[in-house]
Amino acid sequence: MVKVGVAGYGVIGQRLADGVARQKDMELVGIADLAPTISIRALKEKGMPYDLYLVDGADKSKFDAARIPYKGSFGDLIGKVDIMLDSSPGGVGAKNKELYAKAGVKAVFQGGEQNSVADVFFHGYANYEKGLGANYLKLTSCNTTGLIRSVDCLDRKFGIERVAITIVRRVADPGDYHRGLTNALQLEKAPTHQAVDLETIMTHVKATGILVHTPVTHGHFITVVAHGKKKISREMALEAFKSHDRIRVVKIEDGFLGNASFFRFARDLGLPRADMYEIGLWEDSIVETGDDIMYGIHIPQESVTIPETMDAIRASLKMQSDSASGTAETNKYLNLGYWRKDYK
Ligand SMILES: NC(=O)c1ccc[n+]([C@@H]2O[C@H](COP(=O)([O-])OP(=O)(O)OC[C@H]3O[C@@H](n4cnc5c(N)ncnc54)[C@H](O)[C@@H]3O)[C@@H](O)[C@H]2O)c1
Numbered sequence: 001m002v003k004v005g006v007a008g009y010g011v012i013g014q015r016l017a018d019g020v021a022r023q024k025d026m027e028l029v030g031i032a033d034l035a036p037t038i039s040i041r042a043l044k045e046k047g048m049p050y051d052l053y054l055v056d057g058a059d060k061s062k063f064d065a066a067r068i069p070y071k072g073s074f075g076d077l078i079g080k081v082d083i084m085l086d087s088s089p090g091g092v093g094a095k096n097k098e099l100y101a102k103a104g105v106k107a108v109f110q111g112g113e114q115n116s117v118a119d120v121f122f123h124g125y126a127n128y129e130k131g132l133g134a135n136y137l138k139l140t141s142c143n144t145t146g147l148i149r150s151v152d153c154l155d156r157k158f159g160i161e162r163v164a165i166t167i168v169r170r171v172a173d174p175g176d177y178h179r180g181l182t183n184a185l186q187l188e189k190a191p192t193h194q195a196v197d198l199e200t201i202m203t204h205v206k207a208t209g210i211l212v213h214t215p216v217t218h219g220h221f222i223t224v225v226a227h228g229k230k231k232i233s234r235e236m237a238l239e240a241f242k243s244h245d246r247i248r249v250v251k252i253e254d255g256f257l258g259n260a261s262f263f264r265f266a267r268d269l270g271l272p273r274a275d276m277y278e279i280g281l282w283e284d285s286i287v288e289t290g291d292d293i294m295y296g297i298h299i300p301q302e303s304v305t306i307p308e309t310m311d312a313i314r315a316s317l318k319m320q321s322d323s324a325s326g327t328a329e330t331n332k333y334l335n336l337g338y339w340r341k342d343y344k
Contacts, residue, residue, distance in 0.1 A: 151198065246277065
């Protein structure tokens, strides 16, 4: 049984902890955080299903005042695990890495860290084998994770030479206040980092794109124009997407009008926190333009990187030796792809 710890029990960390708890070949030893945040308070009200460890600088009196029990220090947690999943705020992971290195413990970092924090910039489908045995892996960001899933899906079947994307980026997570109350679009300098990241991982694909921040919280939306080695027809693309366990193909006529429909659907499914691990892909969005194929995907930003992070543990600890078997194992425990049999 592989022993795993999570550092930073925020938006991503609590979902990573749940994800690990569902993998029957892994044990979640505990989580670590700095402050008695809302998520830590919710954990306490749920009866502390996960042991809590306090990072250096945590004010113990605040945890005591809130009657939140803790098991020990960050060092205690690091000393008990094979691998740490670091989901502390961007930049903090690089500092935590010094502790992991000193203890000889492997780690997986999230998208907010610099690429230089890790030996391998990782995606469970696109470059699992590069992660085999690596000590430090960094996950792609939420948009890049979902984007690569879809491009890799076409690439494996047909070969992809280049893509151009437009990202309509949710401005904050539900529950955030730090971005203010907004009503404006904001453009980033092109090319957007997700396209550059895709090129870094899928080195044979040329990519570029633009990103527009938009004042919504329920997911990002990406359009992709992909150029294959040979022409990919609408039917070929649809068939490929429908056969992928982490892509849910939907139709507008079934009520999936946009980002909010996915959030509503996840709530109606009773998923914890309305977390969807899969990306959404509209059948209605797939169109041919000359020799290229174009489509639109929905990225549930808070939960989309969880499966690929489980893959990173599998690669780092050589639990499975290739992408197909590593991702299949993760998918089994996260119950991914079950909907495919019902899709007509
Ligand atoms: N929010 C998203 O939609 C999203 C999606 C994909 C990737 N990411 C990435 O995941 C990482 C975490 O982002 P988040 O949105 O979960 O942040 P967050 O602010 O919700 O959570 C961070 C947590 O880390 C804790 N923390 C602070 N200092 C710490 C320390 N020294 N050691 C351990 N924990 C500490 C904080 O108290 C907080 O609970 C970032 O790299 C981010 O870029 C975020």
